[in-house]
Amino acid sequence: MSLRLYFKPSSFRGALHDLDEDGQVTFKGNAKAFVRTYSFLAALLPYTTAAWEKLSIFLNFLIPKLPAPKEEDLSRGILETIDMDSYRAEKKAVVKIQLADADAELEPVPVGAAGGKPEPELERLSNIVKAFNDQFGNINWADADRVHRLITEELPPLVAADAAYQNALKNSDKQNARIESDKALGRVLVKMMKTHSDVFKQYSDNMGFQRWMQDTVFDLTYRDEEKR
Structure with missing residues (x-):
């Protein structure tokens, strides 16, 4: 659908709600494509079109507020599939390897620089x-x-x-x-x-x-x- 239909804020809200999820995805993709294309053309052309400039500004503020597509909850049912008996056995094994309550010595703290080397x-x-x-x-x-x-x-x-x-x-x-x-x-x-x-x-x-x-x-x- 044409982006011009949604440029008027008064008509945009109702028009967007009338779209199904695929329509909303299509609109958002077209809006991003317009902003990218206009940004490139504006840098090359010796003049600008006022209506395009207004639409570009409007869409730059609008796009971050557009809803994202609904995704299926992939975590559903995970808790029911966890083997809690195996989990308890693992925790018992962790307890067995804990240090005994006795005097011990710690190695000196390294004095060299810590952290990874940044990419040259x-x-x-x-x-x-x-x-x-x-x-x-x-x-x-x-x-x-x-x-x-x-x-x-x-x-x-x-x-x-x-x-x-x-x-x-x-x-x-x-x-x-x-x-x-x-x-x-x-x-x-x-x-x-x-x-x-x-x-x-x-x-x-x-x-x-x-x-x-x-x-x-x-x-x-x-x-x-x-x-x-």
């Missing part, structure tokens, strides 16, 4: 390159290594420096920051269209590649912001 930055970037090769290595790139550098080294700082994205990072939530990140990425790629025409073409025509680049650049820039 080089390993993180190599994982991005590996994911790129696994998913998009079959594309006839003009220079694959150059594309790797573009995605891991050149694009993230340019997107991170975008004023609208910086404002969203400082003053808004993660969802709005993601929207501004995608818009900033689109604007940066438009400026690079002549020097990276193959990347721009894949970003415009290949929705899988577009989504992967948006996820990757946002992950790099948003995680860097969280470290500050």
Whole structure:
């Protein structure tokens, strides 16, 4: 059904309740698709349509409040199937191996640093390159290594420096920051269209590649912001 039908708040509540569960899932999917598509177009087109902009804002606030599909309670009947006799036998075995009430010595507390070693930055970037090769290595790139550098080294700082994205990072939530990140990425790629025409073409025509680049650049820039 057309999203325009639900744009008027006065008619939306009743119209959504009239839909069955499949209809609600379809509406929510269409709403998310519109927001993603409009965000991309808004970053490329030299003008905006007021009605589309209003609908995009409306849906951004609406989508998190839409009901999730009802799921079957998979825990039903679990308690009835538990063997309580076996459970009691296990607890008795635990009691038997408890330490005796006697004097004992404890080893000194280690003085070294605790915790696991964080993932090195080089390993993180190599994982991005590996994911790129696994998913998009079959594309006839003009220079694959150059594309790797573009995605891991050149694009993230340019997107991170975008004023609208910086404002969203400082003053808004993660969802709005993601929207501004995608818009900033689109604007940066438009400026690079002549020097990276193959990347721009894949970003415009290949929705899988577009989504992967948006996820990757946002992950790099948003995680860097969280470290500050």
